[in-house]
Amino acid sequence: MRKIAIDARMLNHSGIGKYLKTILGHLVNEKQIALSLLVYKEQIGFFGSGPDYIVVKSSIYSIQEQLELFLKIPRCDVFWSPHFNIPLLPLKCLTRVVTIHDTYHLRFLNELSLLKRIYSKLFYKMAVMKSDHIITVSQWSKSEIIKYTGCKKEVKKIYNGGPQYQKNNGTVKKQLLFVGNIKPHKNIDNAIKAFINIKNNNPSLGDYKFIIVGNLDNDKYGMKITNMCKTRNDVVLTGRVNDQTLLDLYSTSEWFIMPSIYEGFGLPVLESFSKGLPVLSSNAASIPEVGGKAVIYFNPNSVDDIGEKMMDAINRPEIRDSLIEKGKERLKLFTWDKTIKAHKNILLGIGKHEDKNISIG
Known part of the structure; x- marks a missing residue:
């Protein structure tokens, strides 16, 4: 023993x-x-x-x-x-x-x-x-x-490892999802800036929303994110949510975004694959090692590049279907x-x- x-x-x-x-x-x-x-x-x-x-x-x-x-x-x-x-x-x-x-x-x-x-x-x-x-x-x-x-x-x-694949049977809404602790290295501020830019420049996006799930500390960065969102109805800070609400968000979102500039692994990428939710992500740190070719990558330091990749993803639904299948296969490796x-x-x-x-x- x-x-x-x-x-x-x-x-x-x-x-x-x-x-x-x-x-x-x-x-x-x-x-x-x-x-x-x-x-x-x-x-x-x-x-x-x-x-x-x-x-x-x-x-x-x-x-x-x-x-x-x-x-x-x-x-x-x-x-x-x-x-x-x-x-x-x-x-x-x-x-x-x-x-x-x-x-x-x-x-x-x-x-x-x-x-x-x-x-x-x-x-x-x-x-x-x-x-x-x-x-x-x-x-x-x-x-x-x-x-x-x-x-x-x-x-x-x-x-x-990653969760087992679960077929997504939810009705997809026009929304982008982020899940994680809201810290400076998560780079959520650049993602918000990019989202606001594409909404301002593309009236056709209408009621498209950016849902941000996670703890928001009452510190300098937390206040910055709060101030960026407080006058907008299309950028939603939910705080922490229960498991069922989180599952519903994964099931009904159109895209998951991971704008981090630093990750030791990148578990949310695999969690998104497991829910049949395609991923837009930073090309930094360990994320390409986990996501492989099943992810659309952007430069996390470029608000313009993040916005371009968002628009490309939203405007081309055939990419979404392809990445869901690639993510499902990639998940099997972990x-x-x-x-x-x-x-x-x-x-x-x-x-x-x-x-x-x-x-x-």
């Missing part, structure tokens, strides 16, 4: 939470694993009665978590940190595993506060130094980790079964660990 302890506190986060829920949902049923999960009190029982739940009170990234993790992580064969906020103090484990999803905090270091800059530089460096296995989610992120940390160890690329098997191999110390590169073409 292999004793494995995992920091599962980010279960309720959007991207990492989905990653954790999917992998842990399978690990809890493995008979050769004795699983201990570090969780917040409200997360006890999330995976039933199988795992040993260890309650942690400290918040992620806090100084307090370092002492609490040191005291509460049990003696084990493997400890897995699913994010770069690893425990710095020595642990009673034989092997340490970390997943570094991206290097956002290093890539945009100058945009962070002084404290966050110090934290990010220290913890990325220590995550690489202290871990026996380093996992990431794309070839792009692998190259970024090596670039920004100088990592000499093997970085194991394991692609995320399965959670493969993702789970590769992680399990690392945690159990067996078999093949890394995915082969997936062709963009």
